Amino acid sequence: MQFAFLIYESPEAFATRKSEGTESYTSAWRAYHKALVESGVFVGGDPLEVPETGTTIRIRDGKRGVQDGPYADTKEQLGGFTILELPSLDAALEWAARCPAASYGAVEVRPLAPQIRRKVTE
Amino acid sequence: MSESDRDDEKVHRAVERVARESYGRLVAYLSVHTSDLAGAEDALSEALLKALITWPRHGVPQNPEAWLLTTARHSLIDFFRHQQVALASEPDLLLLTQDSSKAVMETNFPDERLKLLFVCAHPAIDSTMHTPLMLQTVLGLDAVRIAGAFLVSPKTMGQRLVRAKTKIRDGGIRFEVPELHQLPQRLDAVLEAIYAAFGIGWDDLAGVDQRGRDLTQEAIWLARVLLQLVPNDPEVCGLLALMLHCEARRAARRGSDGRYIPLSEQDPKLWSLPLIEEAERHLADASKHGRAGRFQLEAAIQSVHAERGRSGRIEWTAIVRFYEQLNRISPTIGRLTGYAAALAEANGAEQGLAVLDAIGQDAVSSYQPYWAVRAHLLQLLGKSPEAQNAYDRAIGLAEDPAVREFLLQKRA
Numbered sequence: 085m086q087f088a089f090l091i092y093e094s095p096e097a098f099a100t101r102k103s104e105g106t107e108s109y110t111s112a113w114r115a116y117h118k119a120l121v122e123s124g125v126f127v128g129g130d131p132l133e134v135p136e137t138g139t140t141i142r143i144r145d146g147k148r149g150v151q152d153g154p155y156a157d158t159k160e161q162l163g164g165f166t167i168l169e170l171p172s173l174d175a176a177l178e179w180a181a182r183c184p185a186a187s188y189g190a191v192e193v194r195p196l197a198p199q200i201r202r203k204v205t206e
Numbered sequence: 207m208s209e210s211d212r213d214d215e216k217v218h219r220a221v222e223r224v225a226r227e228s229y230g231r232l233v234a235y236l237s238v239h240t241s242d243l244a245g246a247e248d249a250l251s252e253a254l255l256k257a258l259i260t261w262p263r264h265g266v267p268q269n270p271e272a273w274l275l276t277t278a279r280h281s282l283i284d285f286f287r288h289q290q291v292a293l294a295s296e297p298d299l300l301l302l303t304q305d306s307s308k309a310v311m312e313t314n315f316p317d318e319r320l321k322l323l324f325v326c327a328h329p330a331i332d333s334t335m336h337t338p339l340m341l342q343t344v345l346g347l348d349a350v351r352i353a354g355a356f357l358v359s360p361k362t363m364g365q366r367l368v369r370a371k372t373k374i375r376d377g378g379i380r381f382e383v384p385e386l387h388q389l390p391q392r393l394d395a396v397l398e399a400i401y402a403a404f405g406i407g408w409d410d411l412a413g414v415d416q417r418g419r420d421l422t423q424e425a426i427w428l429a430r431v432l433l434q435l436v437p438n439d440p441e442v443c444g445l446l447a448l449m450l451h452c453e454a455r456r457a458a459r460r461g462s463d464g465r466y467i468p469l470s471e472q473d474p475k476l477w478s479l480p481l482i483e484e485a486e487r488h489l490a491d492a493s494k495h496g497r498a499g500r501f502q503l504e505a506a507i508q509s510v511h512a513e514r515g516r517s518g519r520i521e522w523t524a525i526v527r528f529y530e531q532l533n534r535i536s537p538t539i540g541r542l543t544g545y546a547a548a549l550a551e552a553n554g555a556e557q558g559l560a561v562l563d564a565i566g567q568d569a570v571s572s573y574q575p576y577w578a579v580r581a582h583l584l585q586l587l588g589k590s591p592e593a594q595n596a597y598d599r600a601i602g603l604a605e606d607p608a609v610r611e612f613l614l615q616k617r618a
Contacts, residue, residue: 119601
């Protein structure tokens with residue numbers, strides 16, 4: 085079955101991406117990605133731009149509302165996602181623990197919902 | 207802090223102490239006739255709760271353990287009554303009620319923890335649940351904490367524990383010490399489960415993780431209990447020696463800046479001499495039996511490492527020999543990896559790499575230590591691109607940020 089890893093990062097971690105000396109940040113992610121690919125579990129995924137670049141739109145009572153920034157105003161923000169093919173939640177949690185973000189941010193593991201996808205796409 | 211606050215705190219500590227020291231003994235004793243672990247645990251937690259309410263008012267009883275036992279028994283009896291179980295048709299319940307009258311005075315009840323340990327590691331129970339069951343029923347750890355250590359969701363761990371206990375209660379798994387011909391095998395399952403708890407605690411330890419630290423202590427505590435109950439088994443001594451040797455190095459595993467320090471580079475002055483000496487005593491006791499086993503051999507390997515504290519050098523050829531004996535028992539990936547690393551130190555990286563090459567690739571695809579050793583050996587042999595690749599795998603599979611950082615630096 086497929087799981088999404090939702091990667092949550094702190095403002096400091098987002099800042100690290102752009103600053104100098106991010107060698108170990110990048111190398112850790114590169115190595116993790118390689119391990120996922122070579123173990124044959126990687127399906128897809130991407131990092132996201134920093135939360136401030138987000139724009140959130142809502143239409144209520146026919147009125148359009150546009151807000152700068154991400155949907156939820158929380159300290160840790162979604163920084164990227166990865167989709168993996170794994171046999172079980174146990175296996176997914178094992179991989180999530182190895183994710184670099186697990187030790188500086190948080191990784192939420194969520195199963196994809198293929199039955200809903202089928203309803204929507206068929 | 208007011209006086210009553212202080213009293214409250216004293217009572218809390220008293221309850222905690224009894225819970226810590228007597229939990230397993232009480233659960234074992236309360237469930238030995240009924241096989242109902244969940245029932246025994248519920249009754250005991252109710253009793254502990256009552257202790258927190260009653261003891262501050264009436265003082266901590268002279269024999270807190272007996273008080274908890276009596277109170278828990280009453281809860282169990284109430285529970286059976288609620289279930290409207292016919293008293294006469296329940297011999298177990300009869301036994302409980304008969305005993306309860308004299309329990310107040312009881313200061314000594316039989317230690318049934320050995321039977322409980324054998325039940326937790328029973329072959330009919332899924333082996334992945336042996337350790338969680340032990341941690342919960344013998345040590346009283348809650349499911350959330352166990353789930354964290356085992357990287358399982360708390361809800362799932364809770365369900366698995368309930369399922370295992372239901373199987374024990376309804377599946378006719380008896381609380382007994384196995385017959386002599388089954389004993390070595392059954393004991394081995396108990397030892398494996400205790401060592402698994404230690405291993406998880408050990409891996410968890412990122413220098414700051416208090417919870418990880420606790421789990422290694424809990425495993426050592428379990429092994430000590432087991433040694434009390436089975437004083438004449440060399441493998442029990444071996445397991446305790448192995449864990450004590452590792453525990454002795456706790457302070458040396460991280461630099462003052464949190465940096466990971468591999469065993470061969472640790473400062474022996476930071477090792478705990480009393481723990482090493484205790485480990486050596488247990489290992490010596492074990493060797494008197496003339497029956498080597500996996501835990502004695504693994505302890506012996508750690509003993510060779512400890513020897514560096516005195517001699518300043520590591521006898522790699524001795525370690526290689528112990529690994530060869532271990533691999534004759536069963537060549538797991540972990541042992542083959544350790545063997546490869548030791549062989550490389552003794553006879554050169556070439557030979558170590560040959561051992562790694564012989565391991566099936568499927569088996570090691572997500573086994574981190576294999577890639578770390580492989581990367582190291584390839585680097586020694588000057589095979590740079592291959593080494594980089596292996597380092598990447600080892601870094602990508604690492605869970606501990608300190609280990610990750612250590613490997614990133616070696617890779618560069």
